[in-house]
Amino acid sequence: MQIRIASQADIPQMHEVRMSVRENQLSDPSRIGLEHYRSMLAERGQGWVAEIGDRIVGFGVADYSSSNIWALFVHPDFEGRGIGRRLHDAMMQWCFEKGAARVWLTTSPATRAERFYKSAGWRMAGREANGESRFEISREAWSTRSTGA
Numbered sequence: 001m002q003i004r005i006a007s008q009a010d011i012p013q014m015h016e017v018r019m020s021v022r023e024n025q026l027s028d029p030s031r032i033g034l035e036h037y038r039s040m041l042a043e044r045g046q047g048w049v050a051e052i053g054d055r056i057v058g059f060g061v062a063d064y065s066s067s068n069i070w071a072l073f074v075h076p077d078f079e080g081r082g083i084g085r086r087l088h089d090a091m092m093q094w095c096f097e098k099g100a101a102r103v104w105l106t107t108s109p110a111t112r113a114e115r116f117y118k119s120a121g122w123r124m125a126g127r128e129a130n131g132e133s134r135f136e137i138s139r140e141a142w143s144t145r146s147t148g149a
Contacts, residue, residue, distance in 0.1 A: 006047030011037040013056035048090045050083045060087035069105035096139045106132040121145035
């Protein structure tokens with residue numbers, strides 16, 4: 001498996017991964033279109049893909065303009081292999097190297113994703129109006145967590 005920076009050409013496969021997930025499914029799949037990925041990759045942040053051969057099996061996108069993790073998804077057939085953790089760590093390293101003081105994200109409550117973020121050092125910061133859990137992590141907390149200090 002290889003982790004690399006996402007390109008515009010990767011967007012269709014990234015979207016396929018997004019639509020394949022069993023948790024955190026979009027209630028309205030038309031809400032996220034290919035143009036959203038294009039904007040994130042070209043204007044607002046950076047993305048990473050996990051590839052096995054020529055197949056994208058996971059991806060993550062960090063929105064630097066709002067210090068937000070916009071997406072982190074692994075195809076269900078490839079879960080439990082550390083792909084999400086590697087994508088997560090690449091995004092976090094990039095966000096903090098770019099100068100973010102704090103990064104936030106939202107996810108559905110009581111999911112594996114919520115447990116994943118808690119285990120990665122994220123702290124619950126409340127609930128959004130739509131009921132999703134809001135998590136935050138500071139540069140200091142990330143640094144302490146990632147170095148084991």
